[in-house]
Amino acid sequence: MAYNKFRLRVLLRFMLLLAITGGFWYVLLYRHWYITAFCLFLVLLALLFDLFHYLEKTNRELVRFFSAIRYEDFTQRFPNETRTGSFADLYQELNNTIAAFQRIKADKEANHLYLQNLVAHMRIGIITFNEAGEVNLMNQAAKDLLQVPHLTRIHGLQRVSPELTEAMETLENEESKLVVLNRSDEQLLLTVKASTFRLQGQALKIISLQNIRSEMEEKELDAWQKLIRVLSHEIMNSITPVISLTNSLGTLVEAELINRENNEEPDEEIVQDIRTGLETIEKRSAGLLHFVEKYRKLTRIPNPRLQPLNLNELLKGIQQLVQRNFRENGVILQLQLPDAPLLLQADGDMLEQVIINLVKNALEACQECPAPQVEIKAYTDPQENNRVKVDVKDNGKGIPEEILDQIFVPFYTTKRHGSGIGLSLSRQIMRLHKGSLRVSSTAPSQTVFTLVF
Known part of the structure; x- marks a missing residue:
C-alpha cells in the first residue's frame, strides 16, 4: 500500500514536470513571453529539485x-508521519528495529554488569589476558592475593613472582600447577589453573588463583594423624610382645644363674624356653625391619618414564596374564574396550602394576559372592x-562407608595377610x-576403582 502511494506521488510529480516543460517551450517559442x-x-x-529530494529521501x-x-547510537528516531504518509510504514519499521537493538544492548550491558559483579565477589582470583599479555580483567580476589592494585600487562607480575608469571604464560588449556608465593606477611600455596578460548577472533586465557595453604595444612595434619595411628599400631604390635618376652627371659636367666651358683646342672627346659x-624376639624384630623397608619403598617411588602407550593393548595383556x-577361582573377567585405540603418554610398567593390583583386589573381594564377576572398562x-x-x-x-576414606592410608588394610601399601602406591x-x-x-x-588420566 505504501509502495503504491510512493509510485503515485512520483508519477504526479513527473506529470507536473512534463506539463511545466511543455508550457515553458510554448510561451517561449510561440508567444515570446x-x-x-x-x-x-x-x-x-x-520541481526537479523536489523530485530528486523526494526520491533520495x-x-x-x-x-x-x-x-x-x-x-x-540507538537514540535515533525517525519522524512519525500521518497514517497516509508514504514513508510511515518504513519509519515505523526502522524505529522498531532500533528499539529492538536498544533492548539487546540493554540486556547485554545488564549481563555484563552481572558477570562483573559476580567475578568481583568471587573468592577465587581471576585474571584474563590476550596473546600479547595485555590484561583484560583482574578481580579483587586476585589483587588481594598478589597485593597488586592494578595490572596492565601480565609480565608486570615478574616483580611479584617470576615462577607464577611463567606458569601463567606457559600453562595450556585445562592445565594446572602449584606455585609457592612468598609475601611479606605470609607464604601462600597457590593452585594456578588455565583455560583458553577465542572471543571475536582474539585468543584469551583465563587464569584462576586459589590459596590452598590452609586446606593443605589441614589435609596434611589429617594424613599425618592417620599415618601415625597406623605406624603406632604396627610398632606396638611388634614391640609389646618383645617387651613381655624380655621380662620373661630376664626371669628365666636369673633362675638359671642361681642354678649355676649352686653348682646345679642347667635346666634344659629353661634353656629351651630362653x-x-x-627366636621369637628375632622374628618380631625381622618383621619390624620388613615393615620399615616397606615404608621406605613407599617413599621412594621412581619418576615414570613417559612413552607413547596404547592402553587397549596394555589391558589385553593384563587380561591374558x-x-x-x-578361571581357577571361578570368577568371570570381562574386558570392555572402545573401537579406537586409547593413546597415552605413560610408563607402561607402572600402570600395569597399578591395574594388576586393582584387578587382584577385585578378585579377592568378589571371590565368595554368588556369580562373582570383575569388569575392566576403558573409555x-x-x-x-x-x-x-x-x-x-x-x-x-563393597567397602563400608566408615572405612572408605581410610583405604588409601599407607599400611591400612582389612586383609589378614595384606601389606596396606598397594592402594597407596597405586x-x-x-x-x-x-x-x-x-x-x-x-x-x-559393588565397588568401582577408576583411573583418571
Missing part, C-alpha cells in the same frame, strides 16, 4: 539508520573433556602421571 518563460523555468528547476534515512546501528624366646587365576568421558578413564568394577560386598603412581585414582562403593553390591 520571456518573463513568463523565465518564471516557468524557475518552477521547472524547483529513502536513501538518506537508510544511511542514517545504518550509521546509528554501526555506532550503536632359646625359643630369643590374570585370566588363568580367574573417554565426555563430561570431563574426554579424559581417558579405566574402571575396575567387582560385584563383591594412587601415588597415578599422581606422578598427573592423574588420579578414585573409588566408589555401594555396600553390599
